[in-house]
Amino acid sequence: MPLFTMVKRALANVTGKPATLMYPATPAKRYEGTRGHVVIAIEDCIYCGNCQRHCVSQAITVDRAARTWEIDRLRCIICGRCAEVCPKDCIFVEPDYHPSTTGPAVEFVQGPPPAPPKEEKKPKAEE
Numbered sequence: 001m002p003l004f005t006m007v008k009r010a011l012a013n014v015t016g017k018p019a020t021l022m023y024p025a026t027p028a029k030r031y032e033g034t035r036g037h038v039v040i041a042i043e044d045c046i047y048c049g050n051c052q053r054h055c056v057s058q059a060i061t062v063d064r065a066a067r068t069w070e071i072d073r074l075r076c077i078i079c080g081r082c083a084e085v086c087p088k089d090c091i092f093v094e095p096d097y098h099p100s101t102t103g104p105a106v107e108f109v110q111g112p113p114p115a116p117p118k119e120e121k122k123p124k125a126e127e
């Protein structure tokens, strides 16, 4: 590279705007279809375990007995497969990125208690 071109580029780099964003101080750009992080609407979950079985990185753990759903954010690659296979459409891929972390990133979601059994209708008393 000729010296003049090199100096011109170096000056442009020094005086120009940074090529990267100061994330997270400056929010990341989001586009249509940006895959930020996975969320669940736990109240609609039936604990079938489909999302766990299909997760390509074993990031999800479903416990039907305890009515819990867990995701390890450091394992999740945000492929969206869990959302595709959920029969209740209660997993979503949100466009916002999850905050960065250096520690464990397992998110635990406790589902609501099961609905009480419906009362059986009493037969009408014969007159």
Ligand code: SF4
Pocket: 040, 044, 045, 046, 047, 048, 049, 050, 051, 052, 062, 085, 086, 087, 088, 089, 090, 091
């Ligand atoms: S696939 Fe959907 S309904 Fe089944 S356990 Fe996962 S989130 Fe719940």
Ligand code: SF4
Pocket: 038, 054, 055, 056, 057, 058, 059, 060, 071, 075, 076, 077, 078, 079, 080, 081, 082, 083
């Ligand atoms: S988005 Fe992909 S990697 Fe992340 S939990 Fe769902 S299936 Fe697993």
